[in-house]
Amino acid sequence: MMSPLKVLLSIISLFAVLGIIALIYPNDGIHVGDKTLRYPKLTEIFEKQSEADSLSDSTAAADPEEAIREMMEATKRQQFAAFSDSLKFYEDFFEKGRTRFDLPNNDPTWFDRFFLHLELAALESTVVHIVHYGDSQLEEDRISATIREDLQDEFGGAGPGMMPAIMTVPSQTTSHASSGALSRYILFGPKDEEADHSRYGPLAQFAKLNGDATITIQRRKERKGQFPHVGAYKTIRLLTNKSGRLKVRLNVNQTVVDTVGQNDDGTPKEKHSTKVVDAGEPTVDTYNKLKVYTWKLKDTTSIAKMYLSGNAEIYAIAADGAYGVAVDNVAMRGSSGTIFHRIDTELLAESYKAMNARLVIMEYGGNLVPSTSSSNIEWTKKLITRQIQAVQKANPDADILFIGPADMARQKDGQWQTYAALNMTIKALREVALDNGAAYWDMHRVMGGNGAMIKWVNKEPALGFTDHIHFTRRGAAYMGDLFCSALRMHYDYFKFRDRHNISDEKLKDIHKWSTEEQIEKEKNALPERTFLNVKRRTKKAKGGAKK
Known part of the structure; x- marks a missing residue:
């Protein structure tokens, strides 16, 4: 059974050989009859990888409609946030005001x-x-x-x-x-x-x-x-x-x-x-x-x-x-x-x-x-x-x-x-x-x-x-x-x-967004409270052990 070191050396050797072939291989390939054998250059390999990464990271940029949708959604969230605060002032009165x-x-x-x-x-x-x-x-x-x-x-x-x-x-x-x-x-x-x-x-x-x-x-x-x-x-x-x-x-x-x-x-x-x-x-x-x-x-x-x-x-x-x-x-x-x-x-x-x-x-x-x-x-x-x-x-x-x-x-x-x-x-x-x-x-x-x-x-x-x-x-x-x-x-x-x-429809959307935001805030706040409680319980347990 091969040791891990030998496996690593074998992989490195294989990559080295492939790299040397890529370096010395003719740019126009090797002609065999009416066929041409080609081998990719190292620069081509790394450029393609870079392009793939870039394409993966900029899907929205490559899709203008998606970019517009994201921009509109961000604007709507910003508006809803501003409207929600003002509407809450009125709606608190409508719900709780004495008059x-x-x-x-x-x-x-x-x-x-x-x-x-x-x-x-x-x-x-x-x-x-x-x-x-x-x-x-x-x-x-x-x-x-x-x-x-x-x-x-x-x-x-x-x-x-x-x-x-x-x-x-x-x-x-x-x-x-x-x-x-x-x-x-x-x-x-x-x-x-x-x-x-x-x-x-x-x-x-x-x-x-x-x-x-x-x-x-x-x-x-x-x-x-x-x-x-x-x-x-x-x-x-x-x-x-x-x-x-x-x-x-x-x-x-x-x-x-x-x-x-x-x-x-x-x-x-x-x-x-x-x-x-x-x-x-x-x-x-x-x-x-x-x-x-x-x-x-x-x-x-x-x-x-x-x-x-x-x-x-x-x-x-x-x-x-x-x-x-x-x-x-x-x-x-x-x-x-x-x-x-x-x-x-x-x-x-x-x-x-x-x-x-x-x-x-x-x-x-x-x-x-x-x-x-x-x-x-x-x-x-x-x-x-x-x-x-x-x-x-x-x-x-x-x-x-x-x-x-x-x-x-x-x-x-x-x-x-x-x-x-x-x-x-x-x-x-x-x-x-x-x-x-x-x-x-x-x-x-x-x-x-x-x-x-x-x-x-x-x-x-x-x-x-x-x-x-x-x-x-x-x-x-x-x-x-x-x-x-x-x-x-x-x-x-x-x-x-x-x-x-x-409009009435937009008002419903704002209320829906506000409710979802509140739920999200409470959800995000939960791990922090849990972590603090765990820390308190841990400290208490340690203190108890010392006694």
């Missing part, structure tokens, strides 16, 4: 359709209405006024939106007066104030005209710059029944400039004064049950006076800007919002269409809490489900947002305590909203949960009244600000995706 919205299917893009309508309003010279229904928390235009001002500042718009012909509770933003042959019918009050039909219109109330009447709306004087957008009316509308016999005239205040001489420099001296002028003939749009009179004013006004004569049902008067957003404050004292299924669906649908209502806010629940118990909670859920579905049927093109009750307290054993049924009611309302494709905003959670109203009442200045149920004006404005901040997060998220062309 967050609860959204159907946890879809943070739920508001996209609404935001698109708001952005298109200026381009298309249209007014988008947000109809804000609620109970007595909304009286005096509370909460709604703050939301309106914020959105009109962002998207344009003016005016207080829709108002009833007869207002029994004053508004903090708009002075409203009516006189003459008007009778009021409401769906959310005592039985003797209801009509003998269901034609209540978009405000769940109407005024019956039987003769002559006047309705005047006017911006209230601003308090320290509050609500600057609410008074610049550019569009006035009147919603009535189609079959009504009505004559209507509109007067508005208009600023007139007269020349009253010359200034010292020779320029005309002008005097500005306000005069009452006739707004002219309105355009009339007729639906199956609804008739809408519209005045497009040449200049903005803060006072409008309407003269009515005849027999008709007056569903609403609306004062808006030329374009932008309008927020209608529809407060229903004592209501739980269980009246929508009783409004004539066709009339309600035509009203929403005429006013271009794209978001319907239903802020209810506080009046349900005192009577709610485990024995009737399922009945409550069915009742609220019916209301949401009634609005959806009348306006399938609008999004619906349900705002649940705030924290509420009552005295028990001499102490103020949150109502026992409040959390049960909130849970039921949230489930109903989400199950029916509506979003939900939890005022109770936003305030801080159980006991929060007690703290709001005790704040200086107070944010809640001493009844421990209603907000003060300051508290309502603060709640409106919190709502707008939460909505602003969704709008910023909408704009971020728009700026970077992040």
